[in-house]
Amino acid sequence: MSWIWSALMPHPPILIPEVGRGRENEAIKTLSGIKNLTMNLKKPDLLFILSPHQPYALGALFVNTANFYHGSFAMFGVPNVKIEAQTSTEDIKALCDYLEKENIKTYTKPFENLIEDQGSMVPLYFLQRAWGDLPKIIIASPIGLTPEKAFEMGESLADFQSDKSLALLASGDLSHRLTKTAPAGYEPEYAPKFEMAVEEALRTNSPAPIYELDARTMERAGECGLRSVMTMLGLSKGNEIKIFSHEWPFGVGYCNALWRV
Numbered sequence: 001m002s003w004i005w006s007a008l009m010p011h012p013p014i015l016i017p018e019v020g021r022g023r024e025n026e027a028i029k030t031l032s033g034i035k036n037l038t039m040n041l042k043k044p045d046l047l048f049i050l051s052p053h054q055p056y057a058l059g060a061l062f063v064n065t066a067n068f069y070h071g072s073f074a075m076f077g078v079p080n081v082k083i084e085a086q087t088s089t090e091d092i093k094a095l096c097d098y099l100e101k102e103n104i105k106t107y108t109k110p111f112e113n114l115i116e117d118q119g120s121m122v123p124l125y126f127l128q129r130a131w132g133d134l135p136k137i138i139i140a141s142p143i144g145l146t147p148e149k150a151f152e153m154g155e156s157l158a159d160f161q162s163d164k165s166l167a168l169l170a171s172g173d174l175s176h177r178l179t180k181t182a183p184a185g186y187e188p189e190y191a192p193k194f195e196m197a198v199e200e201a202l203r204t205n206s207p208a209p210i211y212e213l214d215a216r217t218m219e220r221a222g223e224c225g226l227r228s229v230m231t232m233l234g235l236s237k238g239n240e241i242k243i244f245s246h247e248w249p250f251g252v253g254y255c256n257a258l259w260r261v
Contacts, residue, residue, distance in 0.1 A: 006168035010254035011122035033245025033256035038130035045164035051119030052224040054141035057107035062141040071114030102156035142227035150227035154234020170232040172225015174253025182251025194221035
């Protein structure tokens with residue numbers, strides 16, 4: 001078997017009801033999008049997560065080689081909400097070997113504790129609620145790659161073969177500068193332009209709208225999920241991507257989208 005789906009999910013901890021304590025309802029479109037998205041996701045044998053909150057490796061894909069992952073939302077005052085998941089060292093090695101042959105550099109190191117990785121923890125919280133338990137997972141960060149290289153990695157991953165069913169979770173928030181109350185400042189000239197380009201790229205399943213953005217717009221948008229999006233676009237190879245929701249209630253762009261075989 002091989003890839004069965006790829007999904008883009010946002011990762012603000014405030015979406016977790018135990019963390020948001022009611023404020024999560026300010027992002028009701030996003031919560032509805034997550035619910036509809038996860039209802040359409042078949043649990044794979046192996047889930048490959050791209051999280052921008054894993055360590056940074058310049059010019060490479062960082063791959064977390066821990067044998068076991070665990071974490072909680074203790075940083076947000078909720079230590080009793082926990083995530084635990086197994087991984088597969090055999091599959092990690094196979095994936096890294098394959099990417100290296102495809103000219104995608106990898107840097108590996110084990111980090112068991114996901115407490116600082118909201119990019120993994122938040123989506124896994126919702127997937128665990130949908131599935132009851134989690135499949136084996138591999139966590140990596142594409143932040144060290146250029147957007148172009150992240151797209152190339154997605155194209156390469158499309159040809160990665162396994163005896164397991166595979167799925168890609170592209171975790172990422174979009175611009176963090178969409179309103180005057182946004183956490184990273186306000187960029188009315190650049191942030192909406194970036195946001196609409198990403199939506200158009202997903203809607204048409206083409207990186208062209210993103211490549212058309214100038215360097216200043218890319219920089220001033222203040223995003224963390226672009227490389228996750230680019231990998232998803234490369235993996236899906238022009239096939240239809242369905243957008244379930246896209247909004248920015250806290251000044252940060254949250255998008256739920258799905259490519260399914």
